[in-house]
Amino acid sequence: MSPPPGDDWLALTEEPLRVAEALEWVERRDCGAVVGFAGNVRDHAEGRSGVQAVDYEAYAEQVVPKMAELAAAARSRVPSLGRIALWHRTGLLEVGESSVVVAVSSPHRAEAFEACRLLIDTLKESLPIWKNEHWEGGSGWSPSAKPLRPVG
Secondary structure, eight states, rough: OOOOSSEEEEESSOOOOOOHHHHHOOTTTTOEEEEEEEEEOEETTEEEEEEEEEEEEOOHHHHHHHHHHHHHHHHSTTTOOEEEEHHHHHEEEEETTTEEEEEEEEEHHHHHHHHHHHHHHHHHSSSOEEEEETTEEEEEEEEOOOOOOOOO
């Protein structure tokens, strides 16, 4: 992935996510705080053990525009934000691979933590991305899925 011009890097990709690259990209000279979150595929899920992989599917035409809404909402709530990186993977991911990365910068840590938390929590609730979990002997859609809610 190549960084875009501007201060928001929004991406839905099948490429592996490089957490360090997101953290480095959000750095700015006027921002003393960089906060990041990486969501990794784990070996268990709600009511399931032995998860070996997760297959993420997305309604791609809506994901990046919704990410843009989400970034705008975060900037409205935390006007001091510097840069925002919101990335999500699609396709088959093995245990340990990052499925989502959120990174932000701001002049101060409180605002950076607030924005990062807001972004990941809202992303999980509002983006049309679904996961199909694979475990020894079976697979199925995540039982933790909920109806999508608007970004605002």
